[in-house]
Amino acid sequence: NAGVIQTPRHKVTGKGQEATLWCEPISGHSAVFWYRQTIVQGLEFLTYFRNQAPIDDSGMPKERFSAQMPNQSHSTLKIQSTQPQDSAVYLCASSSPTPISYEQYFGPGTRLTVL
Amino acid sequence: TQTVSQSDAHVTVFEGDSVELRCNYSYGGSIYLSWYIQHHGHGLQFLLKYYSGNPVVQGVNGFEAEFSKSDSSFHLRKASVHWSDSAVYFCAVSAHSNNRIFFGDGTQLVVKP
Numbered sequence: 001n002a003g004v005i006q007t008p009r010h011k012v013t014g015k016g017q018e019a020t021l022w023c024e025p026i027s028g029h030s031a032v033f034w035y036r037q038t039i040v041q042g043l044e045f046l047t048y049f050r051n052q053a054p055i056d057d058s059g060m061p062k063e064r065f066s067a068q069m070p071n072q073s074h075s076t077l078k079i080q081s082t083q084p085q086d087s088a089v090y091l092c093a094s095s096s097p098t099p100i101s102y103e104q105y106f107g108p109g110t111r112l113t114v115l
Numbered sequence: 116t117q118t119v120s121q122s123d124a125h126v127t128v129f130e131g132d133s134v135e136l137r138c139n140y141s142y143g144g145s146i147y148l149s150w151y152i153q154h155h156g157h158g159l160q161f162l163l164k165y166y167s168g169n170p171v172v173q174g175v176n177g178f179e180a181e182f183s184k185s186d187s188s189f190h191l192r193k194a195s196v197h198w199s200d201s202a203v204y205f206c207a208v209s210a211h212s213n214n215r216i217f218f219g220d221g222t223q224l225v226v227k228p
Binding site: 004033042043045048055056091093103104105106107108109 | 149151156157158159160161164205215216217218220221
């Protein structure tokens, strides 16, 4: 079991460029969560999927951010026209909802730096 | 809506000391409480959980936490800390109705040799 895999580990973009972050959940886990972590804001919930369907995206910024889960083996978080304030560590987590589990397994994160 | 409050942003102790990291929550329904640890440069790692039964739950590496319904608390304790316990600790609460977890702001624990 390789755990939750996130790629890339580090990404540097210029202001206005697009960034796509990838997450591969643990095999068999059908709930995937995205968080953003900064020193100032702490750990912020962004969105989550269950069985590939978006369940709650209340934490997603309304513009420029989007997340997808095209199949059960990966999810992507896309940030269009990146801004310096998007610089953060983006964490992905997965959990197994059958039976219902509230224990989330986190990946190592992707550190996004927007210059 | 669930809320989680960790009153101490930073706690510093010496190796061998005991430590208690405080967590208070606000939620009216049936909930699930947990603690996570985050070492620098890594993702969060599950430590322990409480759902029902014995209010004192044991986790890995000698950590335990005690649930108190009257105080709406779920404090984390360790009798004798090691320098490797230095990390950020997050308290978390979730409702039984869904998988979403609400995290506290975290407590940075520094263990001095």
